[in-house]
């Protein structure tokens with residue numbers, strides 16, 4: 041993970057700018073509140089949600105505990121079904137593999153279905169350097185790509201753009217990449233979607249190479265699963281002759297049956313639907329149906345580092361539903377870009393520093409991008425205790441003495457911009473419970489001393505976070 | 515000695531990372547295998563309701579009414595040509611005047627794009643989620659057939675192809691076949707979260723619940 045986001049200001053600085061951006065904040069607020077309420081209704085339909093959540097957590101924990109075994113089983117099954125498996129230790133290796141595979145087909149363009157993993161490794165940039173044009177086909181990704189912008193939400197990457205901005209981007213940019221926007225395009229969402237349909241259709245129909253990620257990989261059968269809404273995923277998975285899927289090693293689940301849990305929890309947690317419009321599953325290649333060459337690139341890129349951390353490894357359970365973003369008071373105010381990573385919001389604040397380490401200013405500041413209110417944990421369909429991991433990562437940063445202390449101080453200071461506004465942190469009131477539960481017994485050792493010796497923070501809050509913040513901010 | 519490959523290094527790092535981790539607790543599956551009542555009529559009603567909720571158009575027919583219904587659905591949407599997947603019962607299209615296009619090597623993406631509609635059966639349907647599942651079996655065809663044309667008419671045989679829930683669906687499906695789970699027509703909420711139906715897949719989904 042590097043490149044696009046390098047040179048990003050640290051979380052607090054970027055957040056401060058975002059908080060000043062009125063329009064961005066309005067868009068974000070509308071979006072996060074809408075999804076949040078719908079999700080609550082979709083979840084309430086299932087009276088066994090708690091059991092599904094517990095089952096999902098355990099399946100993922102068992103997978104991670106024996107990740108080597110399941111990956112080997114997966115490799116065997118994918119290979120037996122006609123696919124080819126590649127292993128990539130880091131972004132550079134994954135990009136080299138994919139670029140080589142595309143080159144071998146002789147093609148100079150590929151169609152892509154939204155994938156966090158390929159954003160993480162900045163595959164599009166790598167392909168571009170090799171003279172290969174990657175077309176994003178998810179509507180939001182198209183908006184982001186045409187606007188030469190960065191995604192700001194896992195599920196709705198263009199959440200920061202409103203309809204008028206989208207219309208302007210389509211009018212100005214579509215013609216440069218293919219079929220121009222229809223004359224007289226208005227900012228009606230249905231018209232904008234139709235413009236995207238027409239623009240992308242010619243690309244789908246002539247595409248010879250498709251690139252995807254996957255939501256799940258089933259070890260016992262070698263099956264990959266992609267969950268989507270628009271049908272661009274089906275296009276990319278079905279029409280090209282060659283399919284290349286880049287997937288993080290933590291996406292494996294042991295059995296076909298395990299999908300019965302995640303196919304219930306993922307759609308309801310992410311798009312708040314009983315089921316998303318389209319789910320595709322495939323195992324290797326199939327005669328006369330879809331691509332005749334399939335490559336799976338298994339990506340580490342810091343995941344084994346996260347796996348080695350006793351507290352932090354739970355972040356690898358994440359199924360990228362984005363529910364935690366939508367309930368996060370800090371995300372709502374700061375926006376996705378402030379996190380300086382493809383993984384924004386609460387999950388980004390715990391995942392990014394683990395994947396990349398906490399040595400850069402932005403990554404070291406991420407564990408502070410939270411009020412520890414615990415709302416993210418409550419909605420997480422695989423019960424990742426994000427506040428617990430945040431506290432553990434803060435300890436790591438603070439434990440580094442001088443530099444850590446400086447970073448921490450800078451983070452806390454500017455976080456004031458995000459946290460200072462009354463009303464923004466209704467959810468933050470629960471800090472008393474969340475942090476009271478976490479801090480005392482979980483800051484042992486040198487990390488804890490750093491906090492209590494140098495810090496004006498020690499036994500954080502037996503009071504609402506906002507009150508504490510007013511009294512204690514630097 | 516050869517240098518270890520990336521594969522070996524990743525596997526070694528995984529093993530080192532979890533070496534001291536406690537054994538993971540056993541799976542618990544305390545959740546329900548179904549939420550709907552054990553009553554085929556109620557399950558069919560639920561399927562109907564949930565399909566409609568996600569903007570599929572739902573119809574019911576007996577075997578005698580089916581050909582007329584399919585013909586009318588194609589007609590109403592102005593479909594002049596229809597792809598016929600291998601194994602589709604002939605009588606389903608018996609009353610339609612639309613031009614039949616058989617699947618074959620000549621039917622590439624561009625040719626498919628020129629066809630107005632596709633009529634298929636399915637592998638099964640899931641009531642609780644309003645989902646139909648295609649597995650490429652008889653009367654369904656390869657995946658591109660139900661993807662490129664703009665109108666998809668799908669016939670579900672009730673009650674035998676209807677299950678209540680996702681946990682009931684998975685054991686009845688063969689993971690070695692490419693599967694497509696369809697819950698309503700394609701949709702996006704990417705523009706200010708306004709739901710718009712019909713992006714890249716068929717913009718219209720007609721589902722016929724066929725009672726034996």
Ligand code: SF4
Nearest residue numbers: 358359361362364420
């Ligand atoms: S951490 Fe949990 S809530 Fe957040 S995206 Fe991942 S699975 Fe969803």
